[in-house]
Amino acid sequence: MDIFLQQLINGLVLGSVYALIALGYTMVYGILELINFAHGEVVMIGAMVTLAVVNMLMASGVDLPGLMIVAAGLLVAVAVCMALGFVIERIAYRPLRRAPRLAPLITAIGVSIVLQNVAMLIWGRQYISFPPILPSTRHDIAGAGITDLQIFIFVLALVLMAGLVLLVQRTRIGRAMRATAQAPEIAGLMGVNVNAVISFTFILGSALAAIAGVMVSAYYGIAHYYMGFLLGLKAFTAAVLGGIGNIAGAMLGGLLLGVIESMAAGYIGDLTGGFLGSHYQDVFAFFVLIGVLVFRPSGLLGERVAERP
């Protein structure tokens, strides 16, 4: 088996999920200069709600293909997370719009803790397994394997990202988002309802987060009330790697981080003579974060445009 190609495939699939989550961080940062640390928890809620719906449908004994059952769960999860994103901004961040920047940041951490505990109360502390109802045929390409699920995750993530780019670059609301990110007061003068644009941004990011949550839990086969913490931190790392506030950067950063992690996990055993194993995978994301913050704090695609005063 070709380790390099295999880890590249695994990394790109994982990375495309990181990218979807990183987009939520970067869009909110672009407009409010706020790191929404509760975003990882929205991902977790997306996974949990999907599993709740899936398990309920399975228990009710309806005779539907697995894909349909997951799709139904996904739809509910997206709706719940969109509402959640809207409510979080409305009650936790909007009242602090003019407060010192540390206040909303700490509030974000608070929201994250609240959501974790609410999830724990509803769904318990144990791992919830994702029923094996999705097609998982394995295909062989040049000595490496790729499953239907991996193909599906990767393609869906790419389609969503392309759709988001079109929305932001080509539509009226996308233009309003970019204008608001640059100069909210001036955007208001143009007739943009800035609060509505900010709500829309949270709703959009949360929808992507919900989908990413379903992808992660289907991919690893489990969900857990604490899963949003590490995922959120990694996606945040991906956003910083690409240049926070930059949409293309979040996508690039996500894919790159997935590949770096996956490659490191694949080769670390050989490189250290078996001293470190692939369970050190999670460490690499944070090496990357530290490296970026030290050597290129603006990220790979961070602001390069010089503006005249």
Added chain:
Amino acid sequence: MSLLEVHDLNVSYGGIKAVRGISLEIAAGELVCLIGANGAGKSTTLKALARLLPASGKILYQGRSIVQMPVYDLVRQGIALVPEGRGIFGRLKVEENLLMGAYSRSDIHGIRRDLDHSYHLFPRLFERKTQQAGTLSGGEQQMLAIARALMSRPRLLLLDEPSMGLAPLMVNKIFDTIRAISADGVTILLVEQNARLALDVSHRAYVMEGGTICLSGEASTLLDDPQVRHAYLGE
């Protein structure tokens, strides 16, 4: 009836009363300027009219109070502000900036037509329409800011220090444009440091000092007023 009527407007800025009970009115089709020294409260007045600063007093536009109206509704009522320092969206393309000016409109064909009209008025903007607006020169940015405001088809255009920081040749060009916009029937309130230029293009003028209006009248009369000549025209 006046298009804009302001009665007893007070604006405070970080604990300081920057505008103290001024009143003014502008009839439809007029070009009125607000002149005065630095810190007299001209820009503050304009920002208060555009609802960017909280103010007390009466602001009637077409006979209706706009004191409580959210900023983003003003443009739908026909009021557009060209802010001090231009306030263009530097990372949006020139054309996207113009389209932002038309954000409140939904008549696609009309927007297209006005876009072409903007390019006709300002050929430089056409040449640079796909460039990021932040790469334009100061004068081009001012043209863009004015063209963008016109894209909303305003009835009342508020201009805040359009000559600021521009080379003399560019200043003349901008003022020619202001004259042309006025001739098209748009009502204009112009705040300007350069009193001579402002009085030259305006029909009427208000002179501000220390947050109050100390003089007002026909622009041509004020140009001949010895007091004005001494204090604001440097003679």
